[in-house]
Amino acid sequence: MIEVRNVSKSYHRDSLLVPVLNNISITVPDGEFLAMMGPSGSGKTTLLNLIAGIDRPDEGSISVNGTEIATLSESALAQWRSNNVGFIFQFYNLLPVLTAFENVELPLLLTKLSRRERREHVEASLAMVGLADRMKHYPKQLSGGQEQRVAIARALVTDPTVLVADEPTGDLDRVSAGEVMTLLDRLNKEFKKTIVMVTHDPRAAEKAHKVMHLDKGELT
Amino acid sequence: MFVLKLVLKNALRHKLRTILTIVGIAVAVMSFGFLRTVVTAWSYGVEASAANRMITRASVSFIFPLPYAYRDQIARVPGVTHISYANWFQGVYKDAADFKNFFPRLAIDPDTYFDVYPEYLVPEQEMKTFRAERNSCIVGQKIAKEHGFSIGDIITIDGDIYPGRWDFVVRGIYKGRDATADETQMFFHWNYLNERIRELQPSREGDVGWYILTVNNPAEMSSVGRTIDAMYLNSRAGTKTETEREFQQGFVSMSSAIIRSLEIVSFIIIGIILLVLANTIVMAARERTTEYAVLKTIGFSPGHIIGLIGGESLLIAGIGGALGLALTFPVAGAFASMFPTFFPVFNVETITIILAALVAALAGVVAALFPTIRALRTSIAEGLRAIG
Numbered sequence: 376m377i378e379v380r381n382v383s384k385s386y387h388r389d390s391l392l393v394p395v396l397n398n399i400s401i402t403v404p405d406g407e408f409l410a411m412m413g414p415s416g417s418g419k420t421t422l423l424n425l426i427a428g429i430d431r432p433d434e435g436s437i438s439v440n441g442t443e444i445a446t447l448s449e450s451a452l453a454q455w456r457s458n459n460v461g462f463i464f465q466f467y468n469l470l471p472v473l474t475a476f477e478n479v480e481l482p483l484l485l486t487k488l489s490r491r492e493r494r495e496h497v498e499a500s501l502a503m504v505g506l507a508d509r510m511k512h513y514p515k516q517l518s519g520g521q522e523q524r525v526a527i528a529r530a531l532v533t534d535p536t537v538l539v540a541d542e543p544t545g546d547l548d549r550v551s552a553g554e555v556m557t558l559l560d561r562l563n564k565e566f567k568k569t570i571v572m573v574t575h576d577p578r579a580a581e582k583a584h585k586v587m588h589l590d591k592g593e594l595t
Numbered sequence: 596m597f598v599l600k601l602v603l604k605n606a607l608r609h610k611l612r613t614i615l616t617i618v619g620i621a622v623a624v625m626s627f628g629f630l631r632t633v634v635t636a637w638s639y640g641v642e643a644s645a646a647n648r649m650i651t652r653a654s655v656s657f658i659f660p661l662p663y664a665y666r667d668q669i670a671r672v673p674g675v676t677h678i679s680y681a682n683w684f685q686g687v688y689k690d691a692a693d694f695k696n697f698f699p700r701l702a703i704d705p706d707t708y709f710d711v712y713p714e715y716l717v718p719e720q721e722m723k724t725f726r727a728e729r730n731s732c733i734v735g736q737k738i739a740k741e742h743g744f745s746i747g748d749i750i751t752i753d754g755d756i757y758p759g760r761w762d763f764v765v766r767g768i769y770k771g772r773d774a775t776a777d778e779t780q781m782f783f784h785w786n787y788l789n790e791r792i793r794e795l796q797p798s799r800e801g802d803v804g805w806y807i808l809t810v811n812n813p814a815e816m817s818s819v820g821r822t823i824d825a826m827y828l829n830s831r832a833g834t835k836t837e838t839e840r841e842f843q844q845g846f847v848s849m850s851s852a853i854i855r856s857l858e859i860v861s862f863i864i865i866g867i868i869l870l871v872l873a874n875t876i877v878m879a880a881r882e883r884t885t886e887y888a889v890l891k892t893i894g895f896s897p898g899h900i901i902g903l904i905g906g907e908s909l910l911i912a913g914i915g916g917a918l919g920l921a922l923t924f925p926v927a928g929a930f931a932s933m934f935p936t937f938f939p940v941f942n943v944e945t946i947t948i949i950l951a952a953l954v955a956a957l958a959g960v961v962a963a964l965f966p967t968i969r970a971l972r973t974s975i976a977e978g979l980r981a982i983g
Contacts, residue, residue: 421976429892429975450896457894464979468889472604482893484597529893
């Protein structure tokens, strides 16, 4: 379960302090598929980053499966992220010099798994997203939808409990977007992954169990 | 292992940029190595000086002669074990405009000179013949090779300091005991010079250019020098006695402005290497801001980021440095062939190789510093926002 309690966050823009989130509290039960929507600058990506442990709140607390992540040290937080969270980005963010296999293998390089075990995990993940035949392809040899599916395989490969997705269909055509959302829906339903997704796309949000709207840093 | 693999793949991401950077570093390292070799060659005489050898010359200037009569007086000074003498002959061999025809020609005492310069090795039989013939000469193997001199050849020199046409028969070819020995000189009998000059310019009879002496104990050099100079303090021809190292240093200091300039340029080259590499690494790191953020998001540590940026910088610097060093040898060799007698010894020294390698490594480390610090300081959220 994810529990966000009274979280506020501001950013410095030159000498100005710009408030982004204002006293936000939400609870995401295990196995939930939550979509966060709102206009640009509403704070949804910031909230996603806080939940994923890649940013820290100025005030408030965030608990994920009982761990108070805001109080963890940088190295502990990095370790926590690698064990508990899978990340899916709008622009996929695959390393262009690595093959699909190598990109998916990245999170496993930080574990104690053997080479053979890593290979098995990577192959299983790529098979799950329907790209078992594209393992040796480089990102530039894949379509946008395929790249995003490789990114989803990378997010899944460590079997995290939480998946965070920042506009996962934002850079895809309608067909590819549909495929990606179907895949996320399946991960949520079949594998009970808790998914927190930021999106501008109402069709993508339809797959979520719950849609939350943010505006000017507040829930509406 | 992963970091190494990614470093290699990253370095090859922009092949042309990487190749141009490597070539830039190679040219700079080669220039650095070459200039350091020139500087070293300039002062080779200082480095090659014997620890127990001293030079006595006219106190006014090296170009003024000393009387031959000083020889026995100096030889009796306590601590002096051997004494010999020499004159700078100069002269012109063939075409004076061709620099390769310039090589040192010295009139020496054939019986004692090679005792004070044991680093010049002459075959016993050749030495015997040389000592027996008054117009014979011994040449270094470097100029023998350069001019095709062999035993029995006659070398004709047109005198300038000592006028007239001078013919010398090659009776020996010496080689150096080690790489620091000068193999570009020609030696002939001081007696031959003295006999002919007695007829041409009687006032110059018995003039000695300088004395070379060896001492028992290098610790006594200072007192030996003071004793000799005190003997001639109020004479017509005062002396200045100094260690061979100080004597050679005096020659080098005449060119100190040039040497200093070369040293400054060689250090400017270090700056150029740094700028060339830093430019590439800064650009590469900036382009990969998002990738570093993604790696940090996944859980990779700052150590991995340092390894990726520093590794790529060191890899490029290492390849460029190695290529530059490899090029230094043929370039130095070509220069030595073009000017075989200008620098009697022109070797790429081990210290030059070490310095050039260190310069490349240092450039690799320093060039990576700024982009590494920036990559580490950039938060994940900021890094991810750097997309597209």
